[in-house]
Amino acid sequence: MTPHQRPAATRPKPATRSAPASSRRPIPIVALDFPRADLALAMVERLGDACNFYKVGGELFTAAGPQVVQTLRALGKDVFLDLKLHDIPNTVKGAARSAASIGAKLLTVHTTGGRDMIEAAVEGAGPTCGVLGVTILTSLDAAMLRSAWGRKSLEVYGEVLRLAGECAAVGAHGVVCSGLEAQKIGAKYGDKLKLLVPGIRPAGARTDDQKRTVTAAEAAKAGANYIVLGRMITEAKDPASELRSVMKTI
Numbered sequence: 602m603t604p605h606q607r608p609a610a611t612r613p614k615p616a617t618r619s620a621p622a623s624s625r626r627p628i629p630i631v632a633l634d635f636p637r638a639d640l641a642l643a644m645v646e647r648l649g650d651a652c653n654f655y656k657v658g659g660e661l662f663t664a665a666g667p668q669v670v671q672t673l674r675a676l677g678k679d680v681f682l683d684l685k686l687h688d689i690p691n692t693v694k695g696a697a698r699s700a701a702s703i704g705a706k707l708l709t710v711h712t713t714g715g716r717d718m719i720e721a722a723v724e725g726a727g728p729t730c731g732v733l734g735v736t737i738l739t740s741l742d743a744a745m746l747r748s749a750w751g752r753k754s755l756e757v758y759g760e761v762l763r764l765a766g767e768c769a770a771v772g773a774h775g776v777v778c779s780g781l782e783a784q785k786i787g788a789k790y791g792d793k794l795k796l797l798v799p800g801i802r803p804a805g806a807r808t809d810d811q812k813r814t815v816t817a818a819e820a821a822k823a824g825a826n827y828i829v830l831g832r833m834i835t836e837a838k839d840p841a842s843e844l845r846s847v848m849k850t851i
């Protein structure tokens with residue numbers, strides 16, 4: 602059993618025809634957090650048809666560059682380029698244009714870069730690449746956020762909602778948020794913003810550096826349009842069957 606698998610007693614029961622299913626299932630995106638393209642592509646091969654959407658983040662993109670994105674596209678896979686851009690608007694606009702030109706379907710920026718920066722990203726990304734604003738990293742809890750932002754009192758929900766409002770105001774595709782806040786954002790901005798939820802863990806499993814985690818089923822129930830699955834899939838003995846069984850819980 603890998604650290605991200607549940608102990609047998611708490612593993613979800615195999616899905617049956619009568620298992621509850623939400624009306625709208627989130628699209629699973631597997632995070633290819635690897636230091637080399639060959640390792641990432643070997644994971645894609647192991648996952649086969651079980652996964653058609655991959656996240657390329659800072660680790661892989663810095664090591665392997667645009668070529669790995671283009672290779673994934675050539676394999677018929679969609680790519681979420683999770684670069685979490687945070688710079689002056691002109692620079693972010695150019696980076697978003699480049700992301701769209703190499704075939705990324707989703708791209709992240711930090712919402713704390715400001716409304717003009719998010720708007721510049723949306724302009725640069727154009728119609729083929731959706732911009733997602735990272736609200737508050739799922740690795741931060743309220744105490745860490747207060748310390749990082751130098752504020753004595755601060756409430757995560759309030760900040761996440763405020764930042765989501767910035768994205769909605771400039772026509773971003775959506776936001777990245779934890780499953781704990783997804784429902785509130787959906788209630789307020791569901792007609793304008795798609796919700797992407799990382800920090801997915803099986804109930805009772807190791808959370809690593811993540812703080813605000815939920816299960817895949819909880820994320821779906823909260824209205825996630827996309828869920829990002831990282832180590833719980835890539836460190837599993839059989840990533841494809843683990844992903845299939847996670848999706849059966851939704």
Ligand code: C5P
Pocket residue numbers: 632634656658683735737738739740777778799800801809811829830831832833
């Ligand atoms: O392995 P794990 O499931 O923790 O991976 C989560 C992935 O989602 C990582 O690649 C991380 O960079 C990304 N992510 C996140 N929290 C955010 C945005 C992205 O964990 N707010």
